[in-house]
Amino acid sequence: MKKISVAVSTILILAAFLSCSRQDDSVYKKSMPLMDTIVSITVVADSKEIAEKAMAEAFGKIDRFGNRVNFYSEKSELSEINRNAGIRRTTVSPETLDVIEKAVHASEKSRGAFDPTIGPIVKLWNFADKKMPSDKEIKHALPLVNYRDIIVDTNASTVLLRKEGMMLDLGGIAKGYAADMAVDTLLKEGIRSGLVSVAGDIRTFGLKPDSKPWTIGIKNPRQTGTKDEIIAKARLTDTAISTSGDYERYFISDGKRYHHLLDPKTGFPAGTCRSVSIVSDKAADTDAFSTAVFVLGPDRGMKLATDLGMEALIIDINGNMHSTDGLKEKLSFEKGP
Amino acid sequence: MRRALSNTTIADRILFFILIVVSCAGMFYSRDALSQGTDVVIEVGGKSVYATSLDANREIPVEGTHGRAIVEIRDGKIRMKEARCDNHICMKQGWITQGTIVCLPNSIVVITGGGLNKDVDAVTG
Numbered sequence: 001m002k003k004i005s006v007a008v009s010t011i012l013i014l015a016a017f018l019s020c021s022r023q024d025d026s027v028y029k030k031s032m033p034l035m036d037t038i039v040s041i042t043v044v045a046d047s048k049e050i051a052e053k054a055m056a057e058a059f060g061k062i063d064r065f066g067n068r069v070n071f072y073s074e075k076s077e078l079s080e081i082n083r084n085a086g087i088r089r090t091t092v093s094p095e096t097l098d099v100i101e102k103a104v105h106a107s108e109k110s111r112g113a114f115d116p117t118i119g120p121i122v123k124l125w126n127f128a129d130k131k132m133p134s135d136k137e138i139k140h141a142l143p144l145v146n147y148r149d150i151i152v153d154t155n156a157s158t159v160l161l162r163k164e165g166m167m168l169d170l171g172g173i174a175k176g177y178a179a180d181m182a183v184d185t186l187l188k189e190g191i192r193s194g195l196v197s198v199a200g201d202i203r204t205f206g207l208k209p210d211s212k213p214w215t216i217g218i219k220n221p222r223q224t225g226t227k228d229e230i231i232a233k234a235r236l237t238d239t240a241i242s243t244s245g246d247y248e249r250y251f252i253s254d255g256k257r258y259h260h261l262l263d264p265k266t267g268f269p270a271g272t273c274r275s276v277s278i279v280s281d282k283a284a285d286t287d288a289f290s291t292a293v294f295v296l297g298p299d300r301g302m303k304l305a306t307d308l309g310m311e312a313l314i315i316d317i318n319g320n321m322h323s324t325d326g327l328k329e330k331l332s333f334e335k336g337p
Numbered sequence: 338m339r340r341a342l343s344n345t346t347i348a349d350r351i352l353f354f355i356l357i358v359v360s361c362a363g364m365f366y367s368r369d370a371l372s373q374g375t376d377v378v379i380e381v382g383g384k385s386v387y388a389t390s391l392d393a394n395r396e397i398p399v400e401g402t403h404g405r406a407i408v409e410i411r412d413g414k415i416r417m418k419e420a421r422c423d424n425h426i427c428m429k430q431g432w433i434t435q436g437t438i439v440c441l442p443n444s445i446v447v448i449t450g451g452g453l454n455k456d457v458d459a460v461t462g
């Protein structure tokens with residue numbers, strides 16, 4: 001009987017302890033509301049103190065950068081550039097200059113499918129109140145959209161928009177750039193593994209404590225339930241991923257979906273994709289080129305991604321999935337869109 | 338079984354009883370911590386202050402850094418009903434069933450659906 005009681009006791013004690021067991025203590029995660037979105041940082045560290053110090057530095061960096069490039073804040077460097085459009089050059093911080101140069105680079109590579117001077121068009125659309133601009137308003141604003149009219153003087157650290165009324169909107173690249181900045185900061189703080197997610201723009205580095213890559217879920221662009229549905233999982237390390245989708249800010253009018261991914265050439269939402277995920281080294285690139293590829297559509301978009309050596313998963317407007325071979329190896333699919 | 342029990346002392350039986358209670362409590366604690374119905378998390382200043390589901394209609398008062406805000410759940414949707422901030426971007430966002438509502442001045446973040454998936458480390462899209 002004693003043997004039985006010892007065995008039963010051991011099982012029960014183990015059950016009690018297992019039911020309260022915690023996850024690996026070396027992974028620390030924190031989220032903050034910054035840049036009008038959620039910024040989450042996950043790090044692998046030896047102690048909570050090391051993790052919190054590094055994360056505080058990274059959050060601080062993102063916060064300062066976010067304030068400089070805030071399209072809606074009068075105090076931002078970006079707003080100063082926009083106020084000075086067609087009038088005078090604006091001296092900006094190295095980070096603002098750098099992100100604008102990267103935005104111009106993405107515009108050139110995508111031949112204007114991504115264009116940060118889309119600000120005057122963005123101002124016309126009101127997705128929250130389901131208001132769309134008239135054709136006349138769009139036509140009036142379109143001549144102000146042209147990335148070739150951004151004059152950057154790297155040595156003097158100045159930016160000028162050539163025409164009065166032009167407006168830079170860095171919403172298509174700033175969050176990815178912020179994720180890159182945060183990862184650089186974490187690395188300087190001695191963190192060797194983690195991920196930074198600024199909204200859906202994610203940069204990973206190093207491996208998880210179990211020596212596996214980070215698992216990033218890609219949202220189903222046409223989920224039916226109220227819960228977040230994942231259409232695919234990507235296993236990534238030392239790379240970034242961004243997704244642009246027509247389901248984030250949108251409204252439906254007369255059966256047609258109007259979303260925030262606007263084609264700089266027409267001023268209206270691009271209409272041939274549901275979502276585009278791009279994987280590359282830097283989140284600034286994945287952020288900008290996920291928008292560019294979305295605007296270009298499945299065929300021209302896939303060609304652009306391939307030419308640039310980036311991986312892409314495109315879900316077209318009919319729900320068909322197109323993926324580069326390199327990304328297929330990193331993906332596992334959950335269900336169809 | 339009856340013979341086995343007859344061979345136990347009162348101390349053995351008390352020990353069994355305590356262990357069974359502890360095990361069951363542990364199981365319930367664990368279920369509560371990983372509640373499947375918890376699909377809403379409200380954070381203030383990066384700290385989780387409220388976890389609930391979208392199942393029941395209710396109004397949740399949340400103390401932000403600039404005063405009290407009201408988060409409302411109704412018919413499986415959630416919104417920021419009231420908030421003391423200048424631009425009310427959070428309130429204008431309206432009802433959502435997934436994603437986040439951020440009231441930056443109040444450091445309040447409402448997360449539902451997204452960000453709560455335990456199979457992945459992060460979600461893009």
